[in-house]
Amino acid sequence: MKNLNELTIHQLIQSFESGEATAEGATSQVLDAIEAGAEYNAYISVFERDALLQKAREVDAARAAGKSAELGLLAGVPIAVKDNICTRVGKTTSGSKMLANFESPYDATVIQKLEAAGAIIVGKTNMDELSMGSSSETSYFGAVRNPHDIERVAGGSSGGSAAAVAANLCLASLGTDTGGSIRQPASHCGVVGVKPTYGRVSRYGVVAYASSLDQVGPMTRSVADAALMLEVLCGEDPLDATSSAREVPRFRDALGKGVKGLKIGIPKEYQSGEEGVDPQVLSRVREGIDRLVAAGAEVVPVTLPHTEYAIATYYLVAAAEASSNLARLDGARYGLRVEADNLSDMYNKSRAEGFGDEVTRRIILGTYVLSSGFYGQYYGKAQQVRTRIQRDFDAAFEEVDVLVAPVAPTAAFRIGEKSDDPLTMYLADIFTISANLAGIPAMSVPCGKTDEGLPVGLQILAPAFDEEMMLRVAAEVEQ
Amino acid sequence: MSQKISEEIRQRYEVVIGLEVHVQLRTETKIFSGASAAYGAAPNTQVSPLDLGLPGVLPVLNMRAVEFAMKAGFALNCEVREWSRFARKNYFYPDMPKGYQITQFEHPICEFGHLEVAVDPAGLAPGADAPQGAEATKKVRILRIHMEEDAGKSTHVEGQPYSLVDLNRAGVPLIEIVSEPDIRSASEAVDYLKKLRNIVVYLGISDGNMQEGSFRCDANVSVRPWGQEALGTRSELKNINSFKFVHDAIDFEVNRQIAMLESGEKVVQETRLYNPDKGETFSMRSKEESHDYRYFPEPDLPPLVIDSAWMERVKTTLPELPEARRARYLGELGLSEYDAGVLTDDFLLSEYFNEAVAACPKDAKPSLYKSVANWIINELLARLDGETGLADVKVRPPQLARLVQLIDEDAISGKIGKKVFDEMLASGAEPDAIIEAKGLKQISDSGALGEIIDQLIAENPEPVADYRAGNNNIVGWFVGQVMKATRGQANPKVVNKLLVEKLRGDA
Numbered sequence: 001m002k003n004l005n006e007l008t009i010h011q012l013i014q015s016f017e018s019g020e021a022t023a024e025g026a027t028s029q030v031l032d033a034i035e036a037g038a039e040y041n042a043y044i045s046v047f048e049r050d051a052l053l054q055k056a057r058e059v060d061a062a063r064a065a066g067k068s069a070e071l072g073l074l075a076g077v078p079i080a081v082k083d084n085i086c087t088r089v090g091k092t093t094s095g096s097k098m099l100a101n102f103e104s105p106y107d108a109t110v111i112q113k114l115e116a117a118g119a120i121i122v123g124k125t126n127m128d129e130l131s132m133g134s135s136s137e138t139s140y141f142g143a144v145r146n147p148h149d150i151e152r153v154a155g156g157s158s159g160g161s162a163a164a165v166a167a168n169l170c171l172a173s174l175g176t177d178t179g180g181s182i183r184q185p186a187s188h189c190g191v192v193g194v195k196p197t198y199g200r201v202s203r204y205g206v207v208a209y210a211s212s213l214d215q216v217g218p219m220t221r222s223v224a225d226a227a228l229m230l231e232v233l234c235g236e237d238p239l240d241a242t243s244s245a246r247e248v249p250r251f252r253d254a255l256g257k258g259v260k261g262l263k264i265g266i267p268k269e270y271q272s273g274e275e276g277v278d279p280q281v282l283s284r285v286r287e288g289i290d291r292l293v294a295a296g297a298e299v300v301p302v303t304l305p306h307t308e309y310a311i312a313t314y315y316l317v318a319a320a321e322a323s324s325n326l327a328r329l330d331g332a333r334y335g336l337r338v339e340a341d342n343l344s345d346m347y348n349k350s351r352a353e354g355f356g357d358e359v360t361r362r363i364i365l366g367t368y369v370l371s372s373g374f375y376g377q378y379y380g381k382a383q384q385v386r387t388r389i390q391r392d393f394d395a396a397f398e399e400v401d402v403l404v405a406p407v408a409p410t411a412a413f414r415i416g417e418k419s420d421d422p423l424t425m426y427l428a429d430i431f432t433i434s435a436n437l438a439g440i441p442a443m444s445v446p447c448g449k450t451d452e453g454l455p456v457g458l459q460i461l462a463p464a465f466d467e468e469m470m471l472r473v474a475a476e477v478e479q
Numbered sequence: 480m481s482q483k484i485s486e487e488i489r490q491r492y493e494v495v496i497g498l499e500v501h502v503q504l505r506t507e508t509k510i511f512s513g514a515s516a517a518y519g520a521a522p523n524t525q526v527s528p529l530d531l532g533l534p535g536v537l538p539v540l541n542m543r544a545v546e547f548a549m550k551a552g553f554a555l556n557c558e559v560r561e562w563s564r565f566a567r568k569n570y571f572y573p574d575m576p577k578g579y580q581i582t583q584f585e586h587p588i589c590e591f592g593h594l595e596v597a598v599d600p601a602g603l604a605p606g607a608d609a610p611q612g613a614e615a616t617k618k619v620r621i622l623r624i625h626m627e628e629d630a631g632k633s634t635h636v637e638g639q640p641y642s643l644v645d646l647n648r649a650g651v652p653l654i655e656i657v658s659e660p661d662i663r664s665a666s667e668a669v670d671y672l673k674k675l676r677n678i679v680v681y682l683g684i685s686d687g688n689m690q691e692g693s694f695r696c697d698a699n700v701s702v703r704p705w706g707q708e709a710l711g712t713r714s715e716l717k718n719i720n721s722f723k724f725v726h727d728a729i730d731f732e733v734n735r736q737i738a739m740l741e742s743g744e745k746v747v748q749e750t751r752l753y754n755p756d757k758g759e760t761f762s763m764r765s766k767e768e769s770h771d772y773r774y775f776p777e778p779d780l781p782p783l784v785i786d787s788a789w790m791e792r793v794k795t796t797l798p799e800l801p802e803a804r805r806a807r808y809l810g811e812l813g814l815s816e817y818d819a820g821v822l823t824d825d826f827l828l829s830e831y832f833n834e835a836v837a838a839c840p841k842d843a844k845p846s847l848y849k850s851v852a853n854w855i856i857n858e859l860l861a862r863l864d865g866e867t868g869l870a871d872v873k874v875r876p877p878q879l880a881r882l883v884q885l886i887d888e889d890a891i892s893g894k895i896g897k898k899v900f901d902e903m904l905a906s907g908a909e910p911d912a913i914i915e916a917k918g919l920k921q922i923s924d925s926g927a928l929g930e931i932i933d934q935l936i937a938e939n940p941e942p943v944a945d946y947r948a949g950n951n952n953i954v955g956w957f958v959g960q961v962m963k964a965t966r967g968q969a970n971p972k973v974v975n976k977l978l979v980e981k982l983r984g985d986a
Contacts, residue, residue, distance in 0.1 A: 086535045100532065106528050107533060182891020207534040211778035240782050241539045321778055324569050327533040349569055370569070370773035379775055 005029045005168045009077050009225040016063060016076055023056035023063075023076025026171075027120050030078040034169045040154075041144045042082045042163040043187045052078075056120055073232050075118030080170035081122035082161050084131055085216070087111050087156035094207040095127040095139040095157075098329045098336050108205020108356050109195040109237045110174060117232045121284045122170055125160030126284075129176055129356045130326065131209040133157050133334030134428040135418065136185065138220050138358045143415055146188060148454055151411040155185030158287065160457030161219050162189035172220040172229055176206055178213045180407070180432025181316050183444035186219055187407035187457025190446045192226045192474070198439035199244035208325040210243075210318035212435040216284055223445060224360050230467060231275045246465055251464045254468035255475045260296030262473065264289065265400030269307040270431055278410040284456040288447035288477050292404070295476050300400050304392040307434060311426055314433040315362075316369050316382035322359075323366025329354065346445035361422065390438045393461075402473050403461040405431050407444045411454035429457060442465045445474040484734045488741060490605045494704040494733050495710055496668050497660035500675060501627065501653050502685045506546045510628045510652035511538030511581065511765045518691055522645035528820070530650045532576030537779050540565075544652035544784065545588070547684035548626050548794045552589030554800055561785050563588045565626075566776040570770050573589040573644050574631030584657075584774045585973055588783065592621035594658075594678075595802075597669045603665030604705050619671055620659035630652050636843035657897060660699065660710065663804035669722050672696060673824075675803050680826045689720045690940050696725055700732045702740065711736070712746040716760060719753055728753035732760050808852075812836065813845030818852045831855065834876035839884065850883045857900050858900060873907035874900070882910040889970055891921045923970040925977055931964050931983050932957070932974070946982045954978055 004012060004026040015021035023430075034046055059076040062068075081087070084094040086104035093099045107115075112119060128138040136144035136159025144159035147167035154163040162185035165173050175182040177195035181248040185210025186193025191360030194217040201216045208214060218229035234248040266289065271282070293299055331337035338349035355363070369378035396403060408428055418425045435442035441464070444457035456478055462470035509516050512529035529536040565661035566584035598610040598617050605815050630932040632651035635642045656675065662668050676694050680687040687694045701713035714732060719725045731753075751760040801806070801823045822832050836850050859879065863872060882903065886896045891914060902913045914920050922928055934959060938941055946953045954975070960972045 013537055084535075086533075092534070094534070102534065104535070106532065106533075204537050205535040205536075208779075239539060241776075292905050320775060324567050324775070325567060325772070327571065328534065328576060330571060333531060333576060334533070340984075343573060344571075367773065370771070371776055372771045375773075375775070416910060434494060 003033075003168070005028050005033045005171070007080070007171065008222045009074065009171050009220065009228055009266075010222065012077060013075075015116050022066045023059040023120065024053055026058040027052050027078050027122065029121055030170055033167070037167045038149075038161045038171050039150060040147055040167050041142050041171070042144055042154075042160045042167060042169055043080065043097065043123045043140075044126050044141050044160070046094055047090055047121065049335065052120055052122060056153050056265050059118055059120075061108060070197075071117075072117030073228060076113065077119050077171050078122045079114060079119045080123055080125050080161060080164045080173040081111065081114075081121060082173070082175050084125050084127060084160050084176060084207040084209075085110060085126055085174060086126075086207070087121065087124070090124060092207065093140070094131070095129040095141060096329075096354065096356070096359070097132075097140040098351075099207070100140060100336065102335055104205070107477065108207065109202035109239060110233055111205065113232055113235075114174075115378055116179060118266060119232075125158070125164050125173060127160050128157035128181075128358070130207065130359050131157040131176060131181055132322070132358045132362055134180070134425050135413070135415075136160060137415060137419055138356055140356065141321055145415070146412045146454075147453070148190065149412065150359075151414055152454070153188065155188035155408070155412060157181040157185075158219065159185045159189075162186050162191055162193065165189070165191045165219050165221060170219055172225055174216055174233075175219050176209075176214055176216050177432075177436065178209045178215075178318060179436050180429040182217045182219060182410050183432050183442060183457065183459060184429065186444040187446075187459075188412035188455065190449070190455030190457075191221060192218050192223055192445050192478075193217065193457075194226045194443040194467070194470075195435060195441060196230060196234060196467060197244070197441045198232045198436075199242050200246075200441070200465070200467070202235075202240040202243045204237055204239040206365055208321075210321040211325060212321060213314075213318055215436070223471055223478050224252060224255055226443070226474075227255060227471050244465070249468055251467060251471055256470045257472050258385060259473055259476045262292075262293055262297045262402070262469075263400040264297045264473070265300050265302040265396055265403040266394070267304045267307070267403055269304050270405040276409050276427070277406060278450075280406070280450045280454050281406050281410060284448035284450070285404070286457040291405055291479065292473065292476055295479075296364065297473075297476075302396040302399055302403065304389075304396060304434065306385060306388045306392050310389060310434045310437060313382045313389065314384045314429070314437060315365065315426060316378050317386065317437070318365035320370050320379050320382075321366070323363045323370065326355075326359070326363060354393075358422065386437045389434055393434070393438045393463075394445065395442055397463040400464075401469055404473075405459045405461065407431060407457040407459040411450045411452070411456055435461050438464075440464050441470050443470055443474055445477045447477055483802040484741075489734070489737060491704060492733075492737050492740075493604070493705050493707075494602060495660045495661055495701045495703065495713075496498065496662035496664075496673060496729060497699040498658045498662065498668060499697040499699070500656045500672065500689075501695040502551070502656065502679050503699075504544050504652040505683070505685050505693075506543045506652055508541060508698060509650035510541050510544045510626070511624055512650055514650065516651045518533060518693075522643070522647060525647040526649070529584045530576065530646050534579070538581060538777075540783065541652060542782060544626060545785070547682075547797050548588050548624060548654050548795050549785070549790065550682045550684055550797060551656065551679060552592065552624055553794055553797055554682055555589070555592040555594055555624065555656070555675075557589035557624060559589050559594030559785065559955055561787075562782055563785075563908075564782045565780045566774045567777050569773040572630065573642065574633045574649065575647065576631065576646060576649060580628060580630065581777055581780070583625035583777075586782075587625035588785075589624035590622070591606075592624070593618040594621060594671060594674055595619075596662075596674060599664040599666040599670075601644070602667055617661075619661040619667075620864060622657045622659050624654050624656050627653050627655060650775060662761075665733070668729055669726050670723060674801070677826065677864065679822065681798055681800055683798065689722075692720065695720060698725065698729055698732075700729055700736070700887065701746070702733055702736045702890060708948055709739075712748050714746065714748065714760070715750045717750055717752055717763060724753055724755050727755070727758055728760055732759060735760065738801055766932070781901050787981060790841060801829075812848040814849060814852050818849070818856060820854060821856055827857065828860075831876050835880040835883075838877035838880040843884075847883065848885050851880055854879060854883050854900075858897070862904060865953060872904070874966050875901045875907075878909060885910055885914070889921055889923060889972070891919055892971060895921065895967055918966075919968060921970045922965055922968050923973050925973060928961065928969055928973055928977055929981070931969075932977050935960055935964075936981055956984070957982070
């Protein structure tokens with residue numbers, strides 16, 4: 001018999017309903033596991049035990065009183081959220097020294113939704129500073145460690161959220177994905193990670209990295225759990241003008257329909273050895289595709305001709321938006337302030353002291369590409385290429401139902417291995433970035449392990465707002 | 480350093496002025512947050528997490544502000560764009576909490592309008608004929624109107640190593656109305672600004688209060704020798720907060736630039752401020768120091784799309800604008816140019832007049848409207864003081880209309896009318912009630928008046944003899960006696976008529 005903290009959300013809720021388990025027990029076991037699993041450095045902060053247990057007991061009491069029907073979809077489920085998502089309780093550091101003591105006076109919309117669904121939010125997970133990184137090594141609070149091999153990275157930037165799910169330090173978590181930051185650590189840690197369509201989930205209350213690319217999504221132990229989480233998280237938010245008014249489907253209904261007759265597109269640009277893809281990763285992905293074919297899907301080769309420009313485009317757009325989004329972190333109203341003789345020095349010193357190298361690098365890059373005389377050459381051009389990339393996907397989805405691809409070129413690498421080489425690090429996002437540029441949904445689902453026992457994820461990409469199709473295929477890979 | 484330029488030298492140069500006007504929109508809430516946009520609250524009491532620029536907050540566009548901007552566009556003959564977009568203007572400043580201002584840049588909501596202004600002969604080329612008829616006015620082209628958020632307010636404390644920042648104003652909606660450089664003199668600039676201000680006030684989209692900063696103007700001023708096509712180097716005069724200062728600052732700047740050119744110096748492109756105490760402009764920053772704003776499309780806001788149904792709906796809510804109203808006063812109501820001008824130049828006054836007109840009988844003669852206008856301009860305005868404005872004066876328009884009507888119908892004399900009016904101003908009572916209570920109703924009954932006159936004639940044989948001997952002036956004395964006897968209530972016309980008849984012995 002598994003511990004409660006090792007179950008999927010569905011399993012846990014079943015044991016609540018059968019009376020085998022209580023929310024208090026589940027919360028307690030999760031909190032114990034977090035303490036025992038401190039070596040992964042998956043959390044930046046954990047909320048107060050007594051308050052969490054009290055909340056859990058209220059759920060248990062409601063259930064005992066026969067009010068199960070009134071309880072939300074996640075009643076009593078211990079969940080962790082990435083520390084760039086604002087919560088009234090505790091701190092919201094975004095992994096940065098700049099915000100190390102920041103207490104948000106408001107809750108993000110996704111937090112309100114989780115709480116309305118009855119989830120027990122246990123704490124805030126570790127992450128690359130301000131979501132900038134592909135390994136969760138740039139956090140001011142230290143690197144996250146991969147539960148499958150503690151010497152290796154968890155992936156980034158939502159590495160803490162992935163590690164927490166993988167190491168059973170919560171039942172599910174929220175991450176954010178700007179260029180692959182949910183999918184890539186999910187792949188490295190062997191969990192399911194979904195980046196929904198841009199606009200599906202409100203960004204209100206999420207410390208912005210690159211506004212036109214950021215999206216919140218779930219990290220779970222099963223595809224079904226991911227579907228359930230999406231039902232809670234998705235929907236229009238009057239506080240986020242970019243959120244979509246589209247109706248939210250009952251995503252769980254998409255599961256179990258099989259893939260017979262579906263056309264699975266394999267982008268030729270994602271298969272070539274040129275991208276330095278580890279052969280073991282490629283073969284695990286091929287095995288995943290084989291399972292789909294065996295289940296009746298048809299494989300169709302497709303082309304995404306502008307793939308080679310995706311990384312450059314991404315770093316121009318993301319850095320430009322980040323340089324502007326981070327301007328508010330100036331030491332004036334909240335966050336770190338370094339005293340100085342005049343205003344300009346106060347800004348300069350606070351920002352120099354508060355931001356780490358990777359963040360500084362991207363702010364400088366973003367400031368440069370937006371500066372007068374370079375805008376057209378860089379940002380303007382990047383937006384044009386972005387449109388081409390979107391059209392590549394539109395054309396591909398004329399032919400196929402979903403695309404499948406690797407998530408990352410390699411399994412989790414060793415801590416420190418790529419830290420000194422930012423450009424090589426940027427290549428870690430090569431397969432994930434395009435989905436953010438195009439705004440389409442994409443997810444990582446575990447598809448096996450390398451000889452060293454490191455998890456490998458398979459990526460499924462679907463047309464905008466067709467998360468159902470994506471989940472349906474993912475469920476088949478998961479078998 | 481006020482330069483004196485001779486008229487002769489000044490006439491060698493053509494003055495070129497373009498204006499950028501910031502108009503604060505009178506919405507309940509801010510342009511991107513739900514915080515109150517009202518003026519005058521205690522510092523930092525009207526701020527939401529968005530206005531504070533807290534991490535994670537997102538702007539949501541206030542559609543009321545969009546409608547206000549559309550109204551301005553329609554009123555200024557602009558093309559209102561179906562598709563427009565917001566951008567970020569990036570710079571660090573203590574009263575800019577996000578580190579950027581959200582504004583419209585490449586794609587403003589309105590473009591290509593115009594506003595008619597009176598041509599100032601002083602701005603014409605030497606030897607040009609004085610403008611007449613159609614040439615007395617000209618169109619100043621409006622390049623664009625864009626929407627943006629206001630910044631907060633910094634107060635620098637003398638002798639202290641800190642400044643105080645009030646973010647109540649941060650995020651208050653503004654429109655910026657940018658003219659083409661079609662203005663040729665300080666007077667034209669002021670006429671343009673007055674007309675513009677009048678229009679936004681009529682539209683109800685702004686209170687147009689210059690002291691409170693709801694209507695602020697930047698002027699781009701340059702000069703060039705007559706006949707030269709290329710524009711001269713301009714200076715930008717920032718944030719001038721009265722019509723007089725606009726006029727004086729432009730004049731100073733024109734003279735300064737001409738003096739420089741005349742002495743062989745080059746005008747440098749720079750931003751200048753006006754010091755009203757000295758009547759001079761001074762340099763704030765040069766072009767070299769100017770910011771690189773790093774504009775790019777605001778990713779947190781989708782493009783603003785205005786469909787034709789929405790446009791039509793807003794169009795139907797446009798009120799009567801000053802020009803149309805002036806024409807109606809002249810035509811339909813038969814007012815003089817002067818009266819129509821005075822009344823329409825002030826929105827509240829015009830509204831007051833409109834309400835009074837609406838309270839007049841449907842079949843009223845134009846002379847009644849003329850009388851109402853006279854009473855408002857000559858009596859009402861003369862008695863308003865600094866503390867009482869039109870909005871809170873106790874005499875409301877229907878009451879004033881009633882008073883004028885009573886005079887018009889000879890129910891009371893004009894003189895009594897003024898007494899009644901004073902009473903109305905003091906107590907706010909209805910004119911009929913005052914007349915009734917004080918017994919001021921005019922006596923027009925020839926029977927009653929005849930008796931009084933007969934008695935006077937009987938008691939005053941000497942003046943009667945005087946009259947009959949040919950001294951017509953003595954009638955005035957008799958009238959005065961009748962008025963005295965009736966405490967001013969006698970109808971002077973009737974009294975006159977009866978007196979003459981009776982003195983002659985006709986009756």
